[in-house]
Amino acid sequence: MSLFGDPPSAILLSAPPPNKPSKKSPQGTLVDFWSKFTSKHPGKVTSIFPRSLYATVVVPGRQQGLKSARNAAESYEAAAKECRTRVNRIVLECRRTNERFTDPDFDIEHDEYNNCLNGLVQSYPPTASANAAGPPNVSSYDLKTSLQTLVQSQMLGADGRVPIDVGALGRFVGQDGGVVDEGEGGSGSRYDPGSVHRVDWIFPSPQFTVGGFSSMATIAHRKDLMEKVCVKYDEDCQECGVYGFVFQRDGGWVPVVVDDNLYLKEQDFDYYGDIYDPTGKKARKHRRDMQTGADALYFARCDDQNETWLPILEKAYAKVHGDYAAINGGWPGEAVEDMTGGVTTTIASNRVLSKHRLWKELSNKDGEFVFALAAMGTGWDNTRSGLALGHAYSILDAREEPTEDLLEKKRLVKIRNPWGERAWNGLGEWNGPWSDGSREWTSYWLKKMGHTFGDDGVFWMEYGDMLETFMFLHRTRLFDERWTVVQQWTSTNVSWLTGYLQTKFVIEVKKAGVVVIVLTQLDDRYFQGLEGQYWFELHFLLREIGSPTGEHVCRVRPVHSWENRSVSCEVELEPGNYEVLPKIAATRNENKSPVEEVVKEYADRNPQKLRQVGMQYDLAHAKGGVVDEDEALEKEEKKDKLRAKQKKAMGQAASAMEKAAEAMKEMSGGDKKGSTDVKSDEEKKSGADSDKQSVEKQTTSAETKGAEKPSEAQATTESRDPSDEATRQTEAPKEANALVEPQPQPEEVKVEGPAVDVQEESEESDSEDSSGDEDDAEGPTSPWNAVCVLGLRVYARDPDVSIKLVKPTEKDENTSLMTEGQPAGATM
Numbered sequence: 001m002s003l004f005g006d007p008p009s010a011i012l013l014s015a016p017p018p019n020k021p022s023k024k025s026p027q028g029t030l031v032d033f034w035s036k037f038t039s040k041h042p043g044k045v046t047s048i049f050p051r052s053l054y055a056t057v058v059v060p061g062r063q064q065g066l067k068s069a070r071n072a073a074e075s076y077e078a079a080a081k082e083c084r085t086r087v088n089r090i091v092l093e094c095r096r097t098n099e100r101f102t103d104p105d106f107d108i109e110h111d112e113y114n115n116c117l118n119g120l121v122q123s124y125p126p127t128a129s130a131n132a133a134g135p136p137n138v139s140s141y142d143l144k145t146s147l148q149t150l151v152q153s154q155m156l157g158a159d160g161r162v163p164i165d166v167g168a169l170g171r172f173v174g175q176d177g178g179v180v181d182e183g184e185g186g187s188g189s190r191y192d193p194g195s196v197h198r199v200d201w202i203f204p205s206p207q208f209t210v211g212g213f214s215s216m217a218t219i220a221h222r223k224d225l226m227e228k229v230c231v232k233y234d235e236d237c238q239e240c241g242v243y244g245f246v247f248q249r250d251g252g253w254v255p256v257v258v259d260d261n262l263y264l265k266e267q268d269f270d271y272y273g274d275i276y277d278p279t280g281k282k283a284r285k286h287r288r289d290m291q292t293g294a295d296a297l298y299f300a301r302c303d304d305q306n307e308t309w310l311p312i313l314e315k316a317y318a319k320v321h322g323d324y325a326a327i328n329g330g331w332p333g334e335a336v337e338d339m340t341g342g343v344t345t346t347i348a349s350n351r352v353l354s355k356h357r358l359w360k361e362l363s364n365k366d367g368e369f370v371f372a373l374a375a376m377g378t379g380w381d382n383t384r385s386g387l388a389l390g391h392a393y394s395i396l397d398a399r400e401e402p403t404e405d406l407l408e409k410k411r412l413v414k415i416r417n418p419w420g421e422r423a424w425n426g427l428g429e430w431n432g433p434w435s436d437g438s439r440e441w442t443s444y445w446l447k448k449m450g451h452t453f454g455d456d457g458v459f460w461m462e463y464g465d466m467l468e469t470f471m472f473l474h475r476t477r478l479f480d481e482r483w484t485v486v487q488q489w490t491s492t493n494v495s496w497l498t499g500y501l502q503t504k505f506v507i508e509v510k511k512a513g514v515v516v517i518v519l520t521q522l523d524d525r526y527f528q529g530l531e532g533q534y535w536f537e538l539h540f541l542l543r544e545i546g547s548p549t550g551e552h553v554c555r556v557r558p559v560h561s562w563e564n565r566s567v568s569c570e571v572e573l574e575p576g577n578y579e580v581l582p583k584i585a586a587t588r589n590e591n592k593s594p595v596e597e598v599v600k601e602y603a604d605r606n607p608q609k610l611r612q613v614g615m616q617y618d619l620a621h622a623k624g625g626v627v628d629e630d631e632a633l634e635k636e637e638k639k640d641k642l643r644a645k646q647k648k649a650m651g652q653a654a655s656a657m658e659k660a661a662e663a664m665k666e667m668s669g670g671d672k673k674g675s676t677d678v679k680s681d682e683e684k685k686s687g688a689d690s691d692k693q694s695v696e697k698q699t700t701s702a703e704t705k706g707a708e709k710p711s712e713a714q715a716t717t718e719s720r721d722p723s724d725e726a727t728r729q730t731e732a733p734k735e736a737n738a739l740v741e742p743q744p745q746p747e748e749v750k751v752e753g754p755a756v757d758v759q760e761e762s763e764e765s766d767s768e769d770s771s772g773d774e775d776d777a778e779g780p781t782s783p784w785n786a787v788c789v790l791g792l793r794v795y796a797r798d799p800d801v802s803i804k805l806v807k808p809t810e811k812d813e814n815t816s817l818m819t820e821g822q823p824a825g826a827t828m
Contacts, residue, residue, distance in 0.1 A: 036783065037496070037783060037784055038495075038496065038783055038784045038785075039783040039784060039785035040783075042493045042785050042786075042787060043785070043787060044491060044532075044787035044789070045532075045595045045596060046491075046618075046621040047618050047621065048530065048595075048599055048610075048614035048615075048617050048618055049614055049615070049618060051634070069484045069485070069486040069799060069800065069801055069802060070484065070485065070486070071481055071483075071484060071485075071799075072341070072479040072480065072481065072483040072484065072485045072795065073479075073480060073481040075252055075253050075485075076228070076246065076253045076341060078253070079246045079252075079253035079254060079255045080228075080231045080246050080253075080255070082255045083231050083232060083244040083245070083246055083255035083256070083257065084231060084232050084244060086244065086255065086257050087232040087237060087242055087243070087244040087257060088232075090240065090242045090257065091236050091237065091240050091242065094240040094241075094242070095240075100198070100240055100241040100259070100260075101240050101241045101242040101259045101260075102241075102259050102261070103257070103258055103259040103261075103319075105319070106258060106259075106315075106319040107261075108196050108261050108262075108263065109196045109261050113606060113608065113609065114191075115323065115606070115608060115609045115612065116318070116319075116323055116324070117190070117191045117193070117263075117323055117324050117325065118190045118191060118323060118324075118325050119322070119323055119325045119326060119528045119529050119609075119613075120528065120529030120530070120598070120602060120606065120609050120610060120613045121528075121529035121593075121598060121602070122190060190325065191263075191298070191324060191325065193263035193264060193265065193298040194263075194264050194265050194266040194267040194268075194271075194298070195263075195264045195266065195267050195268050195271070195291070196261050196262070196263055196264070197261070197262065197264060197291065198241060198259075198260050198261055198262075199238075199241065199260040199262065199308050199312075200241075200260075202262060202264065202291065202292065202293070202296060202297070203292075203293065203294075203305070203306050203308060204292065204293070204305075204306065205306045206238070206306055206308050207304075207306050207307060207308065208230075208233045208238060208243075208307075208308055208309045208312070209307060209309050210302075210304045210306065210307045219336060219339060219340060219370055222367070222370070224367070225339070225340055225370070225478075226309075228246075228340070229245055229246065229247070229313065229339045229340075230243070230244075230245055230309065230313065231244050231245065231246055231255075232244030233309070238260075241259050241260040241261075242257060242258075242259060242260075243257070243258055243259075243260070243312050243316065244256070244257050245257075245258070245313065245316040245317075247316075247317065247320050247338050247339060248337065248338050248339070248340075248341045249320070249338070249523060249526065250520070250522060250523055250620065250623075250791070251485075251487050251520070251791065251793050253341065254320060256316045256319055256320045257316075258312065258315050258316045258319055260308070260312060262297060262298075262299075262311050262312075262315065263297065263298035263299060264290075264291050264296050264297060264298055265290070265296060265297070265298050266286075266290040266291055266296065268291075269282065269283040269286040269287065270283070293305035293306070294306070294307065294311075297311050299311060299314055299315075299324065300314045303420055303456070314327075317338075320526075321525050321526055322526060322527075322528070322612060322613060322616060325528070326525045326526070326528050327525070330525075331346075331374070331392070331474065331562075331563050332372035332373075332374065332392040332394075332474050333345075333346060333372060333474035333475075333476060333563075334563075334565055336370055336372060336474070336476045337476060340370065340476065340478055341478075341479060342370065342476040342477050342478045342479060343476065343477050343479075343516050343518055343568050343570075343795065344474050344475065344476040344477075344568075345474075345475045345476075345477070345568055345570070346472055346473070346474055346475075346558075346559040346560070346563060347472065347473040347474075347475060347559070348471065348472060348473075348559050348560075349466075349467045349468070349470055349471060349472065349473055350467075350471075352467065355463075355464075355467070358473075359398070359400075359411060359463060361475065362395065362398040362413070362463075363398040363399065363400065367478065368477060368478060369475055369476060369477055369478065370475075370476045370478065371394075371395040371473060371474065371475055371476070372392055372393065372394055372395065372473075372474040372476075373392065373393040373394075373395060373415065373466070373470040373472070373473060373474070374391075374392055374393075374470060374471060374472040374473075374474065375387050375388070375389050375390070375391055375392075375393065375469065375470050375471065376389055376390060376471040376472065377389040377390065383427055384469065385430060385431055385432045385469065386426070386427060386428070386429055386430050386431035386432075386435070387417075387427070387428070387429075387430060387469065388417075388423070388427045388428060391417075392418065393415050393416065393417055393418070393470070394415065394416045394418065395413060395414070395415055396414040396415065396416050396458070397413070397414035398411070398412070398413050398414070398463075399411075399412055399414075399449070400412075401448055401449070404442070404444045404445075410462065411462065411463035411464075412434065412449065412460050412461070412462060412463070413460065413461050413462075413463055413466050414458065414459075414460055415430070415458070415459055415460070415461060415466070416457050416458045416459075417429060417457040417458075417459075418457070419457055420456060420457045421455050421456065421457055422455055422457075428457060429455075429457065429459045430459045430461055430469075432461070432465060432469075433461075433462060433465060434459075434460045434461055434462055434465075435459055435460075435461075436453040436454070436459060437453060441453075472559065472560070477516060477570065479795055482797055483795050483796065483797055484795070484796055484797070484798060484799050484801055485793065485794070485795050486793070486794050486801055486802060486803050487791055487792060487793035487794070487803070488505060488791060488792055488803045488804075488805050489623040489789065489790070489791040490503065490789075490790065490791070490805055490807075491787055491788065491789045491790075492582075492584075492787070492788055492790065493786070493787055494534075494536065494584045494586040494786040494787065494788050495786075496586070496784050496786075498583065498584075498585045498586075499583065500541060500581040500582070500583045501581065501582050501583065501584065502807075502808035503582065503805070503806070503807055503808060504579050504580060504581050504582070504805075504806050505579065505580040505582075505792040505803055505804070505805060505806070506545070506577060506578070506579050506580075506803070506804040506805075506806055507577070507578045507579070507580065507792075507794055507801070507802070507803055508576075508577050508800075508801065508802045508803075508804070509573050509574070509575055509576060509577075509578065509796065509798060509801055510575050510798055510800045510801070511575060511796070511797070511798035511800070511801075512572070512573065512574050512575055513572065513573070513796060513797045513798060514570060514571070514572055514796070514797065515570075515571055515572075515573045515794060515795070515796045515798075515801070516568060516569075516570050516794070516795040516796070517540075517542060517568060517569050517570075517571070517580065517792070517793075517794055518566050518567075518568040518792070518793040518794075518795075519538050519540045519556070519566060519567050519568070519580065519582055519790065519791075519792055520538070520565060520566035520790065520791050520792075520793060521536055521538060521564070521565065521566070521788060521789060521790050521791075522620050522621070522789050523565060523620075526616045526617075526620055527613050527614075527616045527617035527620060528613070529598060529602075529613060530595050530598060530599075530613055530614070530617050531592075531595075532592070532594060532595050533588050533589050533590070533592045533593075533594055534586050534587065534588055534589075534786045534788075535564065535586070535587045535588075535589065536564060536584050536585070536586055536786075536788045536790075537558060537561060537564055537584070537585040537586075537587075538558065538564065538566065538567045538582065538583075538584060538790065539555075539556060539557045539558070539567065539582070539583035539584070539585070540555075540556050540567065540580050540581060540582050540583060541554075541555050541556075541580070541581040541583070542554045542555075542556070542569065542571070542578060542579075542580055542581075543578065543579060543581070544576055544577070544578050544579075545576075545577045545578065545579055546577075553571060553573070553578065554569045554571055556568070556569045579806075580792055582790060582792075584788050584790070586786040586788070588784070588786070590782075594782075599614070620789075621789060623789075623791070
């Protein structure tokens with residue numbers, strides 16, 4: 001019996017079972033891990049719809065991607081001409097039918113599923129079983145419409161006031177707000193406008209432009225650029241309600257035609273039911289107050305209440321991308337590229353080496369560049385000196401003017417917030433030095449700069465303050481007929497281990513001068529929801545062929561990780577051959593579904609939207625140099641059929657050999673009886689001869705059939721004559737009374753057509769199957785399978801500039817970890 005304070009008694013613990021000794025070395029264990037981590041069959045979906053689904057429809061051919069050099073303005077002129085032709089054809093049709101144009105491909109007036117508004121992948125309401133587990137989840141948009149119905153029906157009395165339990169309201173109202181949707185893989189936006197009407201219904205005196213294009217966006221103050229985007233909008237177009245635009249997509253210009261139906265914020269007067277209004281006074285007041293002028297529009301609008309170019313341009317931009325949700329957010333430089341065909345370089349303001357050189361580009365009056373700004377925060381802040389952060393601003397002008405005493409000069413930049421006015425909380429315009437109403441604005445400076453104060457989104461800043469306040473400067477170089485452009489596309493496997501790829505582009509320059517090089521990937525805004533699980537970050541190295549190891553012309557990487565569509569460099573090159581070595585850093589988002597899973601889900605859920613986005617996906621991947629996975633599968637199926645025919649032919653040959661062996665065995669068994677039954681021996685010999693003739697006849701028949709169909713796989717047996725073998729066996733010494741059975745000789749299978757080693761293929765297949773079984777048992781459920789479609793585009797004032805794609809000789813893409821003779825760094 002133990003007493004309090006006695007030491008505890010010892011407890012015998014059984015020793016843990018010894019670990020099972022590993023049969024593999026540590027290196028072998030790592031090799032197995034990486035073997036299972038990476039897909040053994042890397043590939044990318046390049047066709048949402050296989051060729052069989054396109055069998056009865058007309059589809060565009062595979063684009064060659066400007067392999068040959070062409071003038072930079074040539075592609076634009078071709079697209080603009082096609083756009084004008086389309087619009088003129090539609091105008092004639094409208095005259096014939098006496099109807100205004102309604103776009104059948106982007107008919108927002110009859111869009112039952114809001115496919116013109118929202119993207120393919122969205123979050124849908126939970127099922128009934130999910131709702132049963134908790135309180136009901138009601139969207140705030142549904143709540144809004146329900147309350148409006150109650151108020152307009154006057155069921156709650158004249159004032160429409162009722163007591164509300166705010167706590168209960170907060171518990172069951174959802175978080176969607178009718179605006180934001182964080183659906184998996186979606187664009188993050190879902191819109192719910194009130195109504196749809198035509199321009200002449202919304203605007204009292206609609207005009208496409210009022211006094212020219214207003215300075216509403218980065219390029220709108222440049223009339224030459226706006227005329228390049230809006231190619232057809234004359235009086236005939238406005239009367240028929242049809243407009244033509246062109247945008248650049250993946251290096252090529254695309255024509256777009258739209259009608260003039262636009263979304264409004266408010267519903268029609270009788271949307272919730274018939275309301276007693278015998279004189280129509282209430283309906284007219286509702287339309288005048290809620291549905292008239294630019295302020296009634298749900299999306300973008302101009303300052304002038306009768307100006308229409310901006311909402312129609314926005315609609316065309318949404319149509320070419322598939323829906324309005326696809327153009328929500330983004331970087332200003334990319335939008336300027338789409339509308340001008342230029343190349344944008346993002347400059348971090350804290351890395352500018354020569355501020356004077358940058359100022360010369362800003363104040364250049366030749367029109368070579370267009371600039372935009374991005375105000376970004378470094379922490380949790382969302383405002384700075386009156387500016388909204390996470391927002392884009394446009395640079396309209398840059399001027400250097402002397403002070404009133406002529407002792408110094410001031411560098412001032414004119415900036416515009418695309419909002420066109422301050423927000424409800426006063427945000428939107430700079431409130432520091434040179435802001436509206438600041439002490440810097442003397443009468444001298446007001447007259448000198450021609451500035452007037454107002455809530456119009458326009459403000460001035462000193463050049464130094466601009467660089468300190470805005471984090472990024474987007475500089476877009478424009479190209480005219482003096483420039484030549486050439487591009488080449490390809491697809492490549494991206495290893496988990498980051499390094500420069502063996503796949504490279506070779507550029508041949510024959511004339512010295514400025515060359516702009518752009519490494520880009522497909523713009524996935526055109527097929528949002530089908531972009532897949534992988535995010536790619538592009539880098540590249542430019543060096544002259546034959547240069548010493550470690551030397552290069554330039555090394556390019558993204559300024560930040562949020563902007564990933566392309567990277568570029570602008571450099572002076574002498575005549576010669578240069579190579580571009582791409583480097584791609586891939587990141588996988590496990591929360592997003594693979595492309596094939598999205599297709600399976602939405603083929604029934606929203607088939608029309610999948611048709612639209614899927615065909616956009618197929619069109620984007622139908623470029624020369626990009627592997628057509630669907631075509632590769634067809635070739636592989638043909639190869640499998642050929643292999644099966646070869647196997648069947650070998651089986652037939654083996655069967656014939658077995659029959660011959662059986663015949664020889666019976667003949668040898670007859671010799672065992674000797675002379676006791678000569679008649680029986682002769683009959684069996686006769687039977688053996690008959691079998692021999694049957695085998696020969698079968699072989700001859702197979703050869704004849706093969707000769708008639710040379711395209712099919714054939715197999716013929718070349719071995720010794722069974723009768724000769726039987727003769728040798730019967731001539732053996734009978735006194736030994738021993739039966740010597742004939743041994744089948746190895747076959748030689750001759751195959752006409754593509755050479756396929758059946759044995760090697762079989763062994764390889766067995767090996768892959770066995771390794772696949774191990775993967776299923778121990779490996780990851782989703783191995784690494786990153787494939788990127790990328791292209792190189794080169795602009796030069798050299799009509800003979802060219803690009804050549806150089807692929808690695810090995811099947812798998814390898815990488816190089818060495819950069820300038822040093823291993824890859826922690827951030828590269």
